[in-house]
Amino acid sequence: MQNRRILRILFASFIITSGIIIINISSGIPGADKENDYISPSPDIEKLDISLKDSEDNNVKNEDETKEDGESENDNLKKERVKVKAVYITGASAGNDAFLDKIINFTKNTELNAVVLDVKEDGKVNYKSDLKSVRDINAYTELYDVDKVIKKLKDNGVYVIGRVVCFRDDHLAMKRADLAVKKTDGSIWKENNAIAWTNPYNQEVWDYNIEIAKEAVDKGFDEIQFDYVRFPAVSSKQVYYGENLPEKADAICGFLKKAAEELNKKGVLVSADIFAIVCETPGDTEGIGQVLERVGMDIDYISPMIYPSHYANSSRGMMGNGVGQSINGVVFTAPDLKPYEVVYNVLEKTKDRISKVENYKADVRPYIQGFTASYLPKGYYQVYGPEQIKQQIKAVYDAGFEEWIVWDAGNNYVEEAFTR
Template identity: 40%
Template sequence: MRKWIAAGVLALALTGCTRYEPVEEFPDIEYDSTAATEAAQESTEAETEGGEEAVISISAYPERERVKVKGIYVSAYVAGTGDMIDRIIEQMDQTELNAMVIDVKDDQGRITFAMDSPTVNEIGASKVFINDMPALIQKLKDHNIYPIARVVAFRDPYLAEQKPEWSLHVADGGIYRDNKGLAWVNPYRQEVWDYLVEVGKKAGEIGFSEIQFDYIRFAVDRTMKDVVFDPEDTKGRSKEEAITEFISYAYDALAREGLMVSADVFGTIIRSGEDAQAVGQDYGEMARHLDYLCPMIYPSHYGDGNFGIEHPDTQPYDTILNALKGSKDVLAKAKAEHENGRQAIVRPWLQDFTASYLKNYIDYGDEQVRAQIQAVYDAGYDEWILWDAGVSYHYGGLLTPEEAAREEQEIQESRAEEARLEESRAAQSSAAAESGAAAADS
């Protein structure tokens, strides 16, 4: 029986963000699953997940510098409030944190600063929370903080209301709204893709180094059974094909601007084909068209019994480790199927909030934050981002820059030793097999 994300909604006083929406049920909707033609790969790249920062050079794209991210999410409200953001930067200077994800296009579909672009101006999408975005970006860079623009993609109630022809529709032609009354735009529509790319390019022009798409999926509550898709929009594509094609399209456009591109995905889609089909997120395929894949593997999002853990929220280390082991397995299989293709680096979202809406939960603090980070490293990954919608982080669970540098060196030495031992074991096994074969022949 499929286990899914635990229901519950976190009260988000400062941000209005509803990332913790309860998922009631995946609707059974059938689509023509004609395979879409894969986007042409213009070139390949070698990825470095450890050691010094890597410079990516792809023939079709300008050079882009890769940063090993240890980040936090910051809402537009907090980012635009001087004393708040200054205190956060001060805390970051004292810890291993080196990246900040900031709302550029928020959960309501509003652009959080005065962005001058055709569609934004046409529909009046800007709702200014950050008065001087260039100054904020410069301040971050002065403190060696890597700026990432969060762009909420297909749950966009503002765009859907302003451009109803771009929205999802129900049988009577009305705009589809989810169980919270929020309208979604149609992930199959090229016009929506172009708008998201337009926003991403403008974020890059103002100084962001990376565009991170969130809600890059279809709605998942029961109301989706009421949606009617126009065959002229779907063109025989499944949900997964539509999302993957958008990612490929957006990646090409934004990477040409020198931007890194990442996407947030449900953690549960990693091993569940049913969940992947419902939301339109194919983990292995998405990884082929991104620089970073960011699974939201918050322990609170896993139902009781997942990974054999009675209450996943109460065991943050074990939950994160098991989720990322699944990621390793799925991506290794995908890599084997596409030996010469690009594959994104995995950079998971970690939980820095207490899920008190659950029946079985624990308070999250310094210890739980550090346990999750350790699980990331033990799973063989190096990057992570903390999420708390209220932007109240447990900095005590983080290392100083000096401590982090020593830890990184120890991790790399440990992994090198493990690789050496694995190579030795493989050689011994091969030699034993050859010896056995020779003895059998004689």
Template identity: 35%
Template sequence: MLPPSHPLRPRPALFRLLARTLLLGGLATAACDASARAGRPAGAVSDSASGTVSPGSARPAQAAVPAEAKGAEATAAALARNDGPAPAIRALYVNRFAAQSRKRMPHFIALADSTEINALVIDMKDEFGLNYHSADPKFAQNAGTMGKVRDVKAMLDTLKAHGILPIARIVVFKDSVTALLHPEWSIRREDGSIWRDKKGTPWVNPYHRELWDYNIGVAEELARMGFGEIQFDYIRFPEPYASLPKQIFPGADGMSKPDAIAAFLKEANDRLDKLGVRATADIFGLVTTVNGPLEVAQWWEKLAPVTDVLLPMVYPSHYVRGSFGIPVPNAEPYKVVNISISRARERDAKLGITGGEHVRPWLQAFSLGKPDYTAEEVRQQKQAVYDAGYDGWVLWHPGSKFEPFEAALERGELVSHKKEHPTPAPKHVE
């Protein structure tokens, strides 16, 4: 596995030409239609990796692969290998619509070619269904009606030719498409009807084993297609608002909610490990600092041992006034992120989890409330991660519009900046 300080890839101009040829030639993606765009406004903020406000592909037979491209592909493969501690990943979020865009994807690739970015987190199954055309009829029936990436193989070949790790984001339990197609898999009300959240969205039942198998099966299919990491999102229960009907979970059989979430992730990790692919998970930022489980059943000590990488969403705008003694957390991005990620490192150490990049936070690259966020706030968050002892992070913008924040990205190859911290002797944590 490449050390975090290793230069991650060559980026000759030839690769930019290759990306534009593949993507603009229509081999990789197609723009989504107007009805798809209407389903999720680009500026909307949902709640998962967005917080509370969302083994390799064969090359094209007709194309000769330059020696430099082969070297870059080897770099991408090294980042994806699951035979050692997780490497440093610095990534951008690419939503469903951006992944389908013939304009946006070349821009992301060019950005990675010229900066520290070495991975893209791409929506492949979101709240609206699959973002690709599955070859498995069982998966295809749950695909939903939204536009999809037309040629995933071409997209992956292009990313790997640039040494970019493709990460597939999979939304798991907030799945209205599957809940409506398979009501027997949904969370119920006491009268037996489908339970819905405040927005009228049905959720699937995290206890349902067939649902586990479906989502892990999708993950396995994407891994075989060539994604180097599978990132699970919405691996949680919906908020139990008192104003909503009681949630009923058929099949719980006495298992606690945190144990159900951990059991799903362990099974996913075990199955993906056989394919040599990491299983990672998005969690609420508060999980790093709250002792015990959140109401949505995320609990650090349950999740950390069964997941290759945890990605807490430590967006300063999502912390209430007074958190950590900070009057306005959104105005103190360094403090919020540093406290949250330092606490995650400490909890990992108590579990005996040390070395590598087991914690990779989502950072705020959007404005919500005051002050408005700029590249400077992103820089502060990045530095907070490094000072807490990690090198990796992912930038979140719900519309995947990072232009206002690109000045925060370092030019050239990824360079390690993390601060080393003494590792305390592990001790048992209940």
């Protein structure tokens, strides 16, 4: 029974900032305590109004649904979708002409055809924003010239996805304490005593992020991808969100539904990043509001972040539980050494689960690992070079999917990884 409980879930969330890696390990999501959940009343929280109707009525557009002028409301969305093969790039990298030229050359010589580019990260829009809500709190930094970068990428046929980090927003939370996740004593809660979060139940927070996304679309981004579209991984005994609130998954799905409705009208697709462990565990086991069967009902893509290094290994060191991690019924004692097998099994289970959900809208476009997890114990990690990336890409294809994104926070990409 004990082994079963250990095998059920052991996952780590980690933050990489300025070269510092902070890792928390626990059963399930770090700090998540599913027993004796506690929510204290919050007098200043905005009343939440979430109406999630049947997906059959609201999540799938009727082909005959048109505007008054006879033109389809989502005409642009009916165009053939790009089969995205992308890398993630930071705002700082986008501002480097030589780096951008290198990525563009990759797209000419390999199957790479897209990038995921930071729109908002670390609480700051990465380019000069014209939004009053952003400018009033100085929530932007000019890491790249958005008009110049978008034009250069699109002139070279590169599909550009804008990444918007949502609720993990220290800048907004500290400027607007009324929008922040609070401790039970009413003070601002901070992840690892360092980073404040905004409250995912608060619709003013929703609107703030949606407006940033809409501005990005106006500046030429082809698609919007929401990241950190979840609740923080913390025990409910430590924080409170308000009184008489719906389930966390209702808030996350409500936000995505509203965002998709507004952004689809502008002719762009909407995607969301999710913890890969959500594809393994039932319901909202992790306590973050991400439920596989629900999170993709109203958006166009989900991107489970399938990084083999993030799963438990059998060591007694970093990420270790002495047993390993069960994925799709297969136990991995050193998952980082099995990139193909981990990615394949996660996607097989994901495919099986969502196939049972009627009118599930989202396609699956996974993130895969492009970095070396040298913080793991010796013998439990390997250098992730072109071969390891190719193995993961092959797993995506073998599992029946066509799209992928490679994540490396350092943006250290080499052309060989993307040649077939």
